[in-house]
Amino acid sequence: MKKYIKYFLFYSLCFFLSVSFAQEGKSNHLVYPQILKKPTSEIHYGIKVLDEYSNLNKLEDSSVKNWFKAQDSLAEKYFATNDLMKEYLEKFKKYQNNAQSSLSMVRISENGNYFYLKYDDSLGYEKLFFRENLADKEKELFDPSQYNSGNPSITYLNPSFDGKKIAIGFNDNGSFSSTILIYDLETNQILREVITNINPDFGGIEWLPDNSGFIYLFFPEVDNSQPGYKKNSFSVIYKLGENPEDRKPIFQSHYDLHISEDFYPKVKIGSSLDNYIIGYIASSDDYYDSYIATISDVLQGKPDWKPFFKKEDAIFYDQGEVRGDKFIFRQGNLNGNLLGKVSIENPDFTNPAVLAEGSKENPIIKFEVTKDNIYFARSLYGANVSLYVLNSSNKIRQLQPPFDPGYATFFGESVKHNNVGVGMDGWTSDYTRYLINEDGSFSREALSPLLAYPEFENIITEQIMVTSHDGVEVPLSLVYKEGLEKKSANEVFMYVYGAYGESLSPFFSPMFLDWAAQGGILAFPHVRGGGEKGKEWHKQGMKNLKFNSWKDLIACTEALINLNFTEPGLISLYTSSAGGITAGMAVNERPDLFSSFIADVPRLNPFGLESSSTASSTSYLEYGTVKDSTEFSGLVKMDPYLNIRSKMAYPAVLVMPSYNDDRIPLWDSGKYIAKLQNSNQTNNPVLLDIDYQNGHETAGDYDESVRLYSKIFSFAKSNMKR
Template sequence: MKNIIRLFQFYFFWLFLSVSFAQEGKDNQLVYPKISKEPAIEIHYGIKIIDEYSNLNKLEDSVVKEWFKAQDSLAESYFAANDIMKNYLERLRKLQNNAESSVSMIRINEAGNYFYLKYDDSLGYEKLFFRENLADNEKELYNPFQYGGENLSITYLKPSFDGKKIAIGFNENGGFSSKVLIYDLEKKKVLEDVITKINPDFGGIEWLPDSSGFIYLYFPEVDKTQPEYKKNSFSVIHKLGKNPESRIPIFQTNEDLLISEDFYPKVKIGSSLDKHIIGYVASSDDYYDSYIATISDVLQGKPDWKPFFKKEDAIFYDQGEVRGGDFIFRQGNLKGNLLGKVSIKNPDFNNPIILAEGSTDNPIIKFEVTKSNIYYARSLYGSNVSLYVLNSSNEIQQLQPPFDPGYATFFGGSIMHNNIGVGLDGWTTDYTRYLIHKDGSFSREVLSPLLTYPEFENIITEQIMITSHDGVEVPLSLVYKQGMERNSANEVFIYVYGAYGESMSPFFSPIFLDWAEQGGVLAFPHVRGGGEKGKEWHEQGMKNLKYNSWKDLIACTEALINLNLTEAGLISLYTSSAGGITAGMAVNERPDLFSSFIAEVPRLNPLGLESSSTASSTSYLEYGTVKDSTEFTGLLKMDPYLNIRSQMLYPAVLVMPSYNDDRIPLWDSGKYIAKLQNSNHTNNPVLMDINYQNGHESVGDYDESVQLYSKIFSFAKSNMKH
């Protein structure tokens, strides 16, 4: 009987494939799963909004669930029959295997102890290792399997200041909440303290100066189906050995501190010498309101929070350090930004001591404080990084790194000593960590082998400036093989973002470079909404000015054609998360430019999310709110779902949402796909491939990463129209 069932299943599977699509070359004829329309009408400020697929909001409805599963099955069937996908799987596995031996998540505490993960090929997961210092032999600290962990993937590490304990985090079932364990290096065991209802992306472990415990951001509700999901969070103190359920609130909304339920009151402790603790009212903005209290009061569970800097002072939230009686910070301004210093006792953020300044095109992007020096980085148009050191005599020296980086991040700095390192990356140069010495020289941190990729030696980069719709120049980074002919027959893969002030900084990815090695062009438009030209560049792509983001993208795409690098039909567009607005609206306005549109965990219905009664996000600070008539208009204009036009010839579309996404609900992508499948008048595939395991930012293990990008690049390749 089982054999008969298997035979029937096999026959039905191939019958489904033959009915669903016939793949001849690049023509796809798909029969999409059907879902009825249940239009909902909302009227805002006299404007009628029709949400044609409002029923897809009911994610627990059995009919809706089955529709999503059918969409996912259709996408999986499409890729199962795609020979180009099989070729990518084979090629990308080889590239990825070359990187599996490297260490990851390296953490260095004040004492110079090293904690890091190392992938075990035979076991298929990462284990935690320790070195007392860089020259010491490594010791295995923690094997998730030996401790009976159901989840073998470590997602967070934070050592104590003295290096005697380390917090180890695991994401729970791909959802919002994580679980954090504490490993005691002296006792060589995991302590009984288990922290739950924490999300390290929003606020991780902040060890107390004496390492006796820590502070973390606690979320009372982590079930995304509940109306209080992610709301009313507060910082709590936990002393090791105490009951983790006996949480002592130390920074939260109350009669003195009026904090919005959607904001995140978290804290920062920079070193074991700190006498003060900074409390931040965090949101999706670059600037926060902050408060300050003494560590001694916090330890007693009775902190006296005093106002410190305000949002209007334009202090970048993650760029402030306490050193003695001073607070050193990065501050935004119209000319770029600056490094400044104020006295903690009498802070005057309007008239700080200016330590260093950036410019609009070449802003300061980050800094690190050591015992005697301040190291900082500037980034020209988001792609060319320069490094500097400011010594105790306020003398600035530009450093000369081993290569010209496109991205840099400092590590190992502390006000306890003058040791520091920097990780450097670029479009064609692999991420490498270097130690910076007293004389300004660099040496490689030999913790992991230096990987080589001879197949990419002939790949080169250039950055050009493109004039956008309003005359503003937009940087465009290109990566391609040396000697490539400019004959309009080149296949282009565009990756765009343009939101939250995040720059499209250069990154080394063998998976991406494979496209250029095959003869294609990688293009990275640095559109407004990002941070490539400082805070003003971000603001010009926010709220009612969001249209600049997709018009910059359209201008860059047209420039690729005008420069005879490619032609319409040979341009694939890829994005993720908030980039869905930029890319989705570019496709809506100029569908003729693109051969395919691929979006991973995208935001495609921002107005729907901002008007949702269950919204638990501060994204309205970036896009606008329906509670303001002007911002509502901007939301409506930037909504890819609501602006899909019927009878249009749309390119091939692949949307890849995550079921456990804590920021963008599944219905956001579902509505867009349902409407587009009924509006598109071509044979181009319109697919939704759902990740049912991971969340918004978690890709999974090495094999899952290969699977993901094999789908992305094979879809782009399959739908080129020469």
């Protein structure tokens, strides 16, 4: 996940650095690159907000560029002299070599054709392979170096329904826009089509039911230096063989369909049998306004979009499927959520036919539709998944998978047939794919060999409930070695998120589990802002209620100390992306609790982004906007950068932003680090380690992932305060 600037950059920037590594216990004494403060202030509703390092917003300024490069070089030298970093690199490379035998990005066409990436150890990158069906022999389909020898990394795959063509995506240097090629299996060649100005994270290829082409979300401006960046996107229909530059809008803002310039009008087509297409007005929210049109009108380029469900109907946008003249969906409500069904011609979303229900504690998290059945999953407190099948007689039966999963996702489903599979893993169970048979039994897909990790066989998990500041119970998942003594000397590595209604679901990671295998504790607080207790749990950690997220985190940390699992100074806090607000504010309020704070591509200055005139994001739906007096107040209170306190003893801090991040600008992390380096009253390191190659969600190769987590865990371990 991390690529780093060339060594010559360090030498060219040495005059910006004055670094001494004087050992005193485990602490490194650092002298940080300096940059002058150029404070500016904004006044909203009579309240002044001071931005001490507003000059860091000017990323093209040479002095600002050099300051960022000097900060990054300082971080690189810190890790180059860290012996623990070297130990973790050697250890994690062994896990890497084990994992390289597995497949990635497995895609199954409606006809049962398998497409997947497979690592070639001799070349150091993944190639695209194909099987006509699961029992068939694999064959190499495409070597990405034929297209891009400099960066042969495939980042997106999507086969057509008939499996005769597949869309292949590339992303260079973490840029916002990807490039999509179309491979034709009948001619065994790449077609001349090259699709640009597309970002699969926002809206990928939606194949037309007749496989003649596809619909995708087009971004007119993908240059982040331009004012129209990411704005005014629209869906276009493309027929194979046509000129890709001749874009035909199919779903966009017009005289009777008003769409905000920051929203994304995209579509969904679920099956080759679908007679309808659903259009969504997408944002960062869970619920969207939607429209519906017939496929026949779309194919003629003249869709008649009619209103379908509204945002207030609380339909989860990514959980709706057409089945003939019916629409099956997942809907939120005050008690949890439900699976419902309505007639497409006369939909009544206020009174649907209820197929199944979930509760606040055990909500339905996903479902898929096959020809005769509906498969769905519930998740108890975000960490214990149960699976069910609903047959054509509306009878529900709980399935018994081979192990108790913490996470599950369905694959290979379609209303055209009854085939379906499920991939499952957990804190201590490796991700494994199974086929669900007609009788409800499970058989392993056996596409790749099972990996063995005997060193983790004695690792166990438990989930406890912690009472937060307002009496609400917060789930806290713990992972540790069997027989662990509850003593204050245990070292804890804690990961938190708590935003956008995303549950912190269990995941299997040898690099994380190694912490537990060495005698430490992994802790995962399921704080408000996530989805562990349904939509209401999310709302209780949004906007002006965001404080619940970091108050929950503090409560969980204190509980570990009170229960004698650990003590202050032995707890390393890790987060990523939007979790930066939750973790950053917890560190601001209770810096004494944590030995270190580590954040990957974090959001640390939400007020700065939401008040920026050039912002192109719908994140205000999650955090709030300066255009509303109440939400403005919440934004200021949740901002880790603005709320850094001077002359405080802060823990060791490692912030790792990405230069090409399309969602969180580099200055967000830069301002936080600059202020903290000048406010911290300890010798604990405060480092800014910049990824100059990738973006917010774009990842590098295996080696980069190993290097990233070697940095994270060595930093956590090095800064424990015994």
